[in-house]
Amino acid sequence: MDTHPTDTADAPASQPEDETPWLTAREQRMWRAHLEVAKLLDYQLGRELQPHNLAINDYEILVVLSEAPDRRMRMTDLATATLQSKSRLSHQITRMETAGLVLRQECPGDRRGLYAHLTEQGWETMQRVAPDHVRSVRAHFIDRFTPDQLDAMYAALAPIADHLRSLRGRS
């Protein structure tokens, strides 16, 4: 049953005493489909945000900040919430600050560093963009599942998300 698949869980070459648990053909086609959908969907959703001058990561920041109390978050917490490194987030926030979407400020009485605030313009941008974005998500992903598939996918993915989140927390 073992195959030597041709993607990122791939076997480089067949070896006589190979004890590596290479993916089977069935496993491999699903793994490949998952990788492709994740990557291509990210690309397509990003592409459809371009007319709004937003990258997909920018949109995520707007959403996360808009849900935070007082529409602001400590940079460290924002990095955790968006699963980014602090340095990468810092670059992104600088770009978004230039665009007037967020503002970095020290919090008086809190020495644990900077906060990112959503500006009024950032809030309005998110409100303007969200309807288009949800249509993209439907057109390219959600509406392509039957209700049963939706629930089955959720049942399969939710425990994996929990598992991965717990590993992340430990890091």
Add this chain to the structure above:
Amino acid sequence: MDTHPTDTADAPASQPEDETPWLTAREQRMWRAHLEVAKLLDYQLGRELQPHNLAINDYEILVVLSEAPDRRMRMTDLATATLQSKSRLSHQITRMETAGLVLRQECPGDRRGLYAHLTEQGWETMQRVAPDHVRSVRAHFIDRFTPDQLDAMYAALAPIADHLRSLRGRS
């Protein structure tokens, strides 16, 4: 049935005459699970490649080049295959060249630009790393599905991958 979910397909605020097709609660929990798994899995697999001094994107390049005829590809084609912009790929290949994994060369008689070649060291690196990587993919993803779930996921995702690939081709 409409809810105003709290992720990237989110509704910014309830509005009286809102005709946006916001995600339902059922749709939203699946969408969120998909996003989380995609992102956290990428993070975790990347983390487990760190002892090998490889980023997840580096590993992908090694795999793609190792499967190409003569273990080389035109940079433009490599960018397409890995869904990256040419400029981002160029930075990545520069880093990998410094690490001795790939080599950029002009192809005599072909004026359509540079090729990226997998070096012998790149090939050996992939062979050394692949067994660990496939174990990571199993531990954090593949082995967490029942055989039925694997097939159901594939059946749901494969047409979406086709759809997204066809859009990408048109761009």
